[in-house]
Amino acid sequence: MSVGIVEPKSITFDTELRLQSGRILGPITLAYETYGSLNAERSNAILVEHAWTGDAHLAGRHSETDSRSGWWNALVGPGRLLDTDRYFVICSNVIGSCHGSTGPTSLNPRTGKRYNLSFPVITVRDMVAAQKLLVDHLGVRKLLSVMGGSMGGMQALEWATQYPDCIASAIVLAATPRPSAQAIAFSSIARWAIFNDPTWRKGEYHKNPKDGLALARGIGHICFLSDESMSAKFGRRFSARDGLFDFFGQFEVERYLNYNGFNFVDRFDANSFLYLAKALDLYDLAWDCESLEEAFTPVTAPLQFFAFTSDWLYPPYQTEEMVAALEKLGKPVEYHLITSSYGHDSFLLELETFTPMVREFIRQAEERQ
């Protein structure tokens, strides 16, 4: 069952975080939610990491009249995969985002104005460093598990390599040790679409630059789906409203991209989108290391990986490089290649496929304690 009504929380750490870039960011506010209770041994906490445009609202609803449940609601609640009768589940919004954590839309305490482009470039490692403050604050010394897909998977990888003693297991879905040139290319096209929007004004806008941001999101949607899922969903159907030979006539797939692009403008800030896109592009698990093996050397917790056959944004071969490096090091690693036509979005849609394997993996982590 669902976790029901949950309360959004927020905490401000009056600290200065030294970022990977060398710049300083602080104070740090994090929006977060928790579900279930921390046990006396403080050994039942599971941290769930969100993807690019996600937020801390993992599960439940914010009020009786709230029509929208959290983004991974199906996985969290009594009796569900992340069983709140048993686990203390945490989800926090990453820094750089616009959903309550410190980001470019926050007020810069030094100027009293919105950061906008004066916000420093951040990395996935920085996001996790901020999260560590929260986990410490919640009194959790060692997370039973950290779990996430896409950018969430990158965060789980950072926990495993940067804070190896602070996790008992990690579950990484649809992630990559480093986005490919092609993935960066798509990201750069999305950035470019926003830069082209004259209302963006180098980040100093009063109203979200809708045309550029919607287009940027449209590009994302293509990358999140697959050739197969787009064919199944839209085929070559033409909008019933339009004539086939109208210059502005749209195919159904075109309408979908437009519709979802413009919807996105209401829920995400353009500057945040740009900062997080940059963080994704810069992500390299082996940053400052010679190899993936070197990067994985500190890992102690077992890692479980899922890749999806039709994910062409972070294709399975990229996950398999990580698995091979861990195996070479003799580290405990489990890998599942899931056959799915849903593309990168599979990690949000193939819940029934991976849930039993994740359940068993977490159970084993519990047993080891």
Add this chain to the structure above:
Amino acid sequence: MSVGIVEPKSITFDTELRLQSGRILGPITLAYETYGSLNAERSNAILVEHAWTGDAHLAGRHSETDSRSGWWNALVGPGRLLDTDRYFVICSNVIGSCHGSTGPTSLNPRTGKRYNLSFPVITVRDMVAAQKLLVDHLGVRKLLSVMGGSMGGMQALEWATQYPDCIASAIVLAATPRPSAQAIAFSSIARWAIFNDPTWRKGEYHKNPKDGLALARGIGHICFLSDESMSAKFGRRFSARDGLFDFFGQFEVERYLNYNGFNFVDRFDANSFLYLAKALDLYDLAWDCESLEEAFTPVTAPLQFFAFTSDWLYPPYQTEEMVAALEKLGKPVEYHLITSSYGHDSFLLELETFTPMVREFIRQAEERQ
């Protein structure tokens, strides 16, 4: 050797073409070039079809000081695949383009002004109908072969199905019987990028809308390359000029897309780009037919197909659907799947791989005469 200096030609047909949309277009001007001489039997003509942003300048140079050779120069000339000592080679610019043939940049004879968006939506079938006027004019009743890649391949397919008695063979590279939803999605993103450019002004611009068109072209470049070729060409290298943590710092792949995008603005018109993108999206070999088999039923000439393993814009499975349909009908068909990492662009780059097979295929067509 090269064909040397060639003269661009142009012809205007004082006729009205009834387009697939039902609209009328005329008079029709076609820019074209020819290489070699038509023999007495008029049996040695080969028509080469260009792709989306191509032109009639297939081979040679326009003057002694011309630094740029035609787009498939390596294939055309004495002793080359399209041996001009032996064949009469024709290349014409498609209608809708901006390289000399009637298109949105042409003057509308009814108004004396540029067509811009009053130009009718055209299709690949319409392009070939216009070409047919030229081939007739040149005194060629039956082409020895028609050959093209990508949109050029679609044109070859139209010749094979709409004018089956007018060709003795067809060579189709990196084409599709109908672009997928994913291919249409990329096209629609490119359109959107231009629509978003305030200088586009619904097609009524004085200066090519550079930001939108460059972005649209950048999207195209991603589709023309492959994950593998982009990794090999750019990897994750960061521009040496920029700091890793600069907000506007660029990866090399990002610079490449920008550079090539803006270069494109000098040589292609935004409205033409939009009309041809639309023609690609609308392309369906089986238009008004129940199936590919029905569409291929009139075919008499042998068809030779090439697909490239890393072409994800028009992936091999789409060519294979055509081959299967032709085989089912018992039509003469030859298929080569070429292993290449160059993506859709393979048809412009894997010349040495496919040349011997095309040479043999044309030779057989000659022998049958």
